[in-house]
């Protein structure tokens with residue numbers, strides 16, 4: 001499978017497998033973030049997940065995906081799989097993905113999108129306030145992290161993805177996220 005097909009499959013997985021789950025979960029008061037674990041040879045999913053903060057505020061989309069993955073009685077090895085996050089993972093999730101043993105991470109929406117399109121500034125604030133950084137290193141000893149959008153922009157035919165990307169963006173924009181009490185900060 002070439003890199004164009006790989007990116008296209010990741011968009012398909014977001015549109016056809018993660019988003020339907022997220023659309024249900026958002027109606028239950030959960031947030032929009034989701035994930036998928038993918039076999040690289042066929043680009044088919046092992047499992048998908050979506051935020052479940054109503055059960056526990058720590059169950060971000062990636063944590064839900066990892067939890068479902070480790071509940072599977074039989075599963076491939078994490079280091080042979082791709083972790084796809086709809087949004088660039090927060091510090092907790094990036095660490096969890098590293099702890100779980102994944103080596104290849106992809107995401108669609110970046111931190112600026114998370115703040116601007118999704119009105120969620122806490123991820124970036126935690127990186128800055130707790131760690132003095134604006135995110136994890138894309139290349140480190142544990143994994144490599146790639147932006148699907150950047151790969152699209154750098155591909156030989158970015159228009160190939162335009163329609164599907166627009167559909168995905170529209171469906172995310174249409175999600176009505178309920179108000180939720182996050183922990184707040186020392187200064188209120």
Ligand SMILES: [Zn+2]
Nearest residue numbers: 060089090093
């Ligand atoms: Zn997270």
